[in-house]
Amino acid sequence: VRTSDCADIVDELAKAGLLNEKNGWRRVLIEKPFGTNLDSAKTLQSSISKHLKENQIYRIDHYLGKSAVQNILTTRFSNPIFDPVWNKDFIDHIQITNHETLGVGERTTFYDSTGALRDMIQSHLLQMMALTMMEPPKSFSPNNIRDAKVTLLNSISPIEPKKFDSSVYRAQYTSGNVHGEGAVEGYIKELGNSKSVTETYAAVKLFINNVRWQGVPVYLRTAKRLNQSGTNISIKFKKNIHPNNEDANWMIFNIQPNESSTLEITTKQPGLNEEETRNTSLSGFNRIDGDETIDAYEILMLDLMSGNQSKFLHIDEVEAQWRFIDPIIQYWSKNQGKVNQYPAGEKDPDSSKVIFEEPNQFWR
Ligand code: BG6
Numbered sequence: 001v002r003t004s005d006c007a008d009i010v011d012e013l014a015k016a017g018l019l020n021e022k023n024g025w026r027r028v029l030i031e032k033p034f035g036t037n038l039d040s041a042k043t044l045q046s047s048i049s050k051h052l053k054e055n056q057i058y059r060i061d062h063y064l065g066k067s068a069v070q071n072i073l074t075t076r077f078s079n080p081i082f083d084p085v086w087n088k089d090f091i092d093h094i095q096i097t098n099h100e101t102l103g104v105g106e107r108t109t110f111y112d113s114t115g116a117l118r119d120m121i122q123s124h125l126l127q128m129m130a131l132t133m134m135e136p137p138k139s140f141s142p143n144n145i146r147d148a149k150v151t152l153l154n155s156i157s158p159i160e161p162k163k164f165d166s167s168v169y170r171a172q173y174t175s176g177n178v179h180g181e182g183a184v185e186g187y188i189k190e191l192g193n194s195k196s197v198t199e200t201y202a203a204v205k206l207f208i209n210n211v212r213w214q215g216v217p218v219y220l221r222t223a224k225r226l227n228q229s230g231t232n233i234s235i236k237f238k239k240n241i242h243p244n245n246e247d248a249n250w251m252i253f254n255i256q257p258n259e260s261s262t263l264e265i266t267t268k269q270p271g272l273n274e275e276e277t278r279n280t281s282l283s284g285f286n287r288i289d290g291d292e293t294i295d296a297y298e299i300l301m302l303d304l305m306s307g308n309q310s311k312f313l314h315i316d317e318v319e320a321q322w323r324f325i326d327p328i329i330q331y332w333s334k335n336q337g338k339v340n341q342y343p344a345g346e347k348d349p350d351s352s353k354v355i356f357e358e359p360n361q362f363w364r
Helices: 003-015 038-048 065-078 108-112 115-133 142-154 160-165 187-191 296-306 315-334 350-355
Strands: 028-031 057-060 092-100 169-174 176-178 182-184 201-206 216-225 230-237 252-258 260-268 277-285 340-343
Touching: 003 038, 038 315, 057 296, 057 315, 065 115, 065 252, 092 115, 108 115, 108 142, 108 187, 115 142, 115 169, 115 201, 115 216, 115 230, 115 315, 142 315, 160 350, 169 187, 169 315, 169 350, 201 350
Parallel strands: 028 057, 092 216, 169 340
Antiparallel strands: 092 230, 169 201, 176 182, 201 216, 230 252, 252 260, 260 277
16 A cells, blocks of 8 residues: 555545544554655645544554564563663663565565665664663653653664765675575566665664763664574673673574573683683573464554554654654665675675674674
8 A cells, every 4th residue: 555545545534434433433554664754754644634633543563563572671671680781881782683584575566666774674673773772661651652762763863974885784685595495586586677776685873862872883684585584682782891701791682583582691611711701691482382372463453442552653753763764765866876785595795794883793
């Protein structure tokens, strides 16, 4: 459904009297992306708000219906050990990653006009970032949680024009071998248009301009047709004084496929060499046998029916997200020649490291 179709559909629903709440609630659910840039999101909003109040509009990002995504808030705010270290004094950088072994499949037309940045980073990854980095909400009411996310999203520093080259990176998959599928075609071949510069891999570095996060790089990246699938939030803590703790302390939320939490610590290796250390992983599954399995969309539908908007996007969040994403899209459309390539089924392209702030940083 195109953005303009959403507006037309809501107009027609209104004309038919189907949005009138005299005899009970009327709610409209709109799948992400809400608009295709800031302007179209605003146009859509002003069109549908002629007929609907904000509490009738449910803007879906199905990642918010994933239990493992909601667990970010539970972990942060139910365990007092995390709060004192959740800031620039202790955290070196944060990586939020979504990789898929799948290609674009049947959706070539949609995907080619969307690209990885708009498809995944504009909402799913920025929402996970907001939950990971927002200030503690005033209370855990839906409104207060949304307010905390809006504040965080509005604090993303725009990328400075001269820093685009070292802050954003895009690539397209070429033919290759994917685990479980064997030989697969490249994106251009699937699409049948050799001129396309649409990215199937996107990586972005950003900074949050507030007291808690000043100077901490956040890396968001997503890809189709990588060597493995998985969604992770990986938090790298700073080095301590021991000479051998270069890689110490990662906290990792695995959103999928495992739904696990991992804290990596440096420990002494038993033996004669006093200096020998290794990484010990304190890891546990958040989903265990017998746990309820409810699809993210089912959870969101239930919330919609009970009128709970906490897991839906407020228009202010949508606008803040586009405000950050739009300049990247504009930059890429002006620099059509610069699309990198990676063979399907391989790891992150080496050239993506161009966005790292420090030479010792690496992709988790
Ligand atoms: C959708 C994107 O929003 O999310 C797809 O349009 C992507 O391209 C999908 O594959 C990923 O969702 P999930 O729940 O499978 O991680």
